[in-house]
Amino acid sequence: MAWPVSLQWALKEWAAVCSALEEGRQVVLLRKGGVYEAKTGFELENREFLLFPTYLHQNLQSLKAGEHGRFEARSTEPEQVTLSAAGVATDIVRLQSRAQMEAIDDEHVWEKPLIDMRFNYRPENPLYLLLVRVYRLREPAVVRNTPEYAGCKSWVPLVHEIATGGAAAVLDDGQYEMRRKQIVERVEGSGAKGQ
Numbered sequence: 001m002a003w004p005v006s007l008q009w010a011l012k013e014w015a016a017v018c019s020a021l022e023e024g025r026q027v028v029l030l031r032k033g034g035v036y037e038a039k040t041g042f043e044l045e046n047r048e049f050l051l052f053p054t055y056l057h058q059n060l061q062s063l064k065a066g067e068h069g070r071f072e073a074r075s076t077e078p079e080q081v082t083l084s085a086a087g088v089a090t091d092i093v094r095l096q097s098r099a100q101m102e103a104i105d106d107e108h109v110w111e112k113p114l115i116d117m118r119f120n121y122r123p124e125n126p127l128y129l130l131l132v133r134v135y136r137l138r139e140p141a142v143v144r145n146t147p148e149y150a151g152c153k154s155w156v157p158l159v160h161e162i163a164t165g166g167a168a169a170v171l172d173d174g175q176y177e178m179r180r181k182q183i184v185e186r187v188e189g190s191g192a193k194g195q
Contacts, residue, residue, distance in 0.1 A: 003135065005165040007086055009046040010156050012149075015053035016063055019070050020109045021134045022051070022085040024170045027179050028108055029130040030118050031154065044089050044130070045155055050162055051085045051134070052149070062114035077145055084140035086164050090180060091131040093187055095119075100129070103190035104183050131183060133176050135167035 013021075013029065020026035055074040063071060095101065101108075101115045119127055141162045149156045171179065 003088075003164065003167065004048055005163065006161040007048060007050050007164050008158050008161045009048075010050040010052035010083065010158055011046070011087070012052045012054050012154055012156060014058045015055050016058055016067055016071050017109060018051045018053040018085065020067065021087065021132060022136060022170060024134070024175075026108050027131055027133070027171070027176065028104070028183065029132055030110075030115075031128050031130055032118070032122060032125045044092065048088045049086065049155075050083050050158070050164075051087060052081060052083060052156060059114070062111050064109050064111055067109045077150065079145055080142050081145050081149075082140050082142050083137065083162055085134050085136050085170075086162075086167060087132040087134045089130045090133050090176075091129075091184060093129040093131070093184065095127045095129055095187070097190070099190045100187045103186040107179075107183055129187060131180050133180075134170045135164070136170060137162070137164060138166040138168070139163070 011029075017026065017029070021029075054077060055072060056077050058071065058073075060068060060071050060073070093100075098115070098119055101119075143158060143160075143162075146159070169176070
């Protein structure tokens with residue numbers, strides 16, 4: 001797959017999680033919405049996207065202690081947002097049990113109560129694990145944080161496309177494939193263990 005030269009869709013995510021993704025400490029995201037079932041499996045509204053860091057709903061207690069130094073407390077969202085990374089979802093796994101997240105506890109920055117909350121929120125909707133290969137933009141883009149970007153939504157169409165050509169993969173092909181394969185195997189291997 002050829003990497004796009006520009007992107008206009010961004011996925012909103014906690015700034016602390018964006019940092020973990022951009023530094024290669026994490027390659028997974030959790031989502032309840034924005035995933036649909038197609039003939040070929042699960043699909044996202046946008047498989048390639050920019051990472052749009054958010055601050056207001058971050059919760060220090062929901063992050064593992066090792067992430068606390070990277071946490072930036074804010075009472076409001078910033079007037080400008082720096083977009084420094086983009087990602088492509090390589091895998092979408094529908095989670096069947098809480099045990100699946102326990103199997104990859106070392107692969108994410110979230111504390112257990114946040115994982116429980118994600119499973120319990122709107123339980124009629126499935127929870128999905130996205131495996132994301134992240135790329136650092138050659139030049140970060142600063143965008144004005146408009147009212148259209150506000151609110152509890154995952155996806156935001158940016159006013160202007162952001163150049164992504166020449167973005168550098170955070171993990172090389174071999175590193176990412178090894179992590180991806182291990183996570184998928186661990187998640188699928190613990191799917192039948194119940195909640």
